Amino acid sequence: MRLLPGPGPVRTLSIATLISTVGNGLWMASSALYLTRIVGLSVPQTGLALTTVALIMLVLSTPTGYLADNLGPRGVSIGCLLALGVTELAMLTVHSLPTFLLVAAPMAVFDAAQRSARGAIIGSAVPPDRRVHTRAYLRAVTNVGITVGAGAAGIGLAIGTREAFLAMIVGDAVSFMLAGLALTRLTPVAPVRHTGSGPRLTALRDRPFLVLTVLDGLLAINFGLLEVAMPLWVADRTDAPHWMIAVVVVVNTVSVVLLQVRMSRGADGIPGAARASRRAGFALLAACLIFSTTAHSSGRLTMALLVLAAVAHVIGELWYSAGGWGLSFGLAPEGAHGQYQGTFAMGHQFGQMLAPVVVTALTLGWGTPGWLLLGALFACAGTLVPPVARWAQSSRPALT
Structure with a gap:
């Protein structure tokens, strides 16, 4: 890059x-x-x-x-x-x-x-x-x-x-x-003044967009896998050496630098962005499934599975990011990108706030069933994005 x-x-x-x-x-x-x-x-x-x-x-x-x-x-x-x-x-x-x-x-x-x-x-x-x-x-x-x-x-x-x-x-x-x-x-960007007596914070009245924001927040819980669940899981529930935690983190960060642009292709339009979000949900499901198996494996197999899970997770993370960007830009009316970007960011922020509690309660508290439930949550959230995106797209004329 x-x-x-x-x-x-x-x-x-x-x-x-x-x-x-x-x-x-x-x-x-x-x-x-x-x-x-x-x-x-x-x-x-x-x-x-x-x-x-x-x-x-x-x-x-x-x-x-x-x-x-x-x-x-x-x-x-x-x-x-x-x-x-x-x-x-x-x-x-x-x-x-x-x-x-x-x-x-x-x-x-x-x-x-x-x-x-x-x-x-x-x-x-x-x-x-x-x-x-x-x-x-x-x-x-x-x-x-x-x-x-x-x-x-x-x-x-x-x-x-x-x-x-x-x-x-x-x-x-x-x-x-x-x-x-x-x-x-930067060349100055002209401000867009609010005129008329209509609502100012239109993004907060855009129901399909708010639903997408919630779904994006649920998918954003995936960041807690890398930051919270994975280190504790590797240390407490697997026989992998602790330095594997660093290996998983490096796989993630290097992949983001090298692949984020490539993995974002095709997400410029709303349909493509919605598909990216759906793919993200299933990639994160795969990551959860693989992570759950490492409690029952040993030696080099455990280390290989951790790397494979890290790859599946970062693929889901890259698709998640691309899908969110495509939806938030594609559904924002011209002149309201600031408030629409701010509103969509609320989902991401809320998901990251929930992540430490959710991922530790499910993965460390329930073990394998918790991993499966967390993966199912990601897959369900991703699956719902395309139909909600179509609803949001069809509502654009009414909003403008």
Whole structure:
């Protein structure tokens, strides 16, 4: 995969994404230890704090997307990235749960807004037949940036001093500011003002679109397989060496970088996107079935099955992402990409919030039957996407 495309908005977005996600990698790898070891929060307090931030982003996704449409997504994105940089520097002063929330709450608002604004920029500045390709490209770039940032964080974590953690926070703050400055090279996107007396947040009144958002959220639970269920399952329920956890993660991240663009082909239109979501559900079912067998195998067979399950999972993840992008862009009315992208993101965010509880309760709590039930959930959700997408597509004239 070429890291940077030709000159134009996609190149600018790629540069900004690469810069900001290096900072994200720094924070993702160090935040839990910073909050517990440096700030002094307990593990339950840390969980509560991070969940609160996620809830703020969830609730504000649609309103901030609406603001991005009305104020102009380029300006909103630049402003929010610069604000994120400033507020991230305030993280240096955090010393308790209340002070963390005072800093993290506005950061959640700015982050929700810049994410919705990025979707609106793609919806407005990129031709319809290239939007899914662009999102796929940016996701691959995101994985590269996070990998670089997490690798750099490894140095800071190895040092382990307060100063090392503070340096990583400063690095994250600088990455936000540089990303915002990079976006100034974008051609301004004209705002779309709301006129008339009709509803402003039309995405929240679009019933078939909301149903698709829920189905997308159920499929998004798949991220909990890699992040939560798989490491605990490998360590507690299989005879595989613990380093196989790292192997599975590497299979996933490398596959996303190399294959996301390729696996997204054909998902630009609504029918193709719906089919990708359906395929994702069955690929995730296959991954669950294979993971469940590793509790009953041994030795090299277990390791081979874990790699096979990782491949099935990442194929499902890649199709899931492509399908969601195609549906969210294809069903959004022109001029409302910000709020539609924000609304669709709510499903993904909610699914990721549910994932730790759902996957641990089913896989570790029930074992093989739990894996089968989780796989059936993915397959059912994916199967429902095409008929709901047809319903949504047929309702477009009535909405406009």
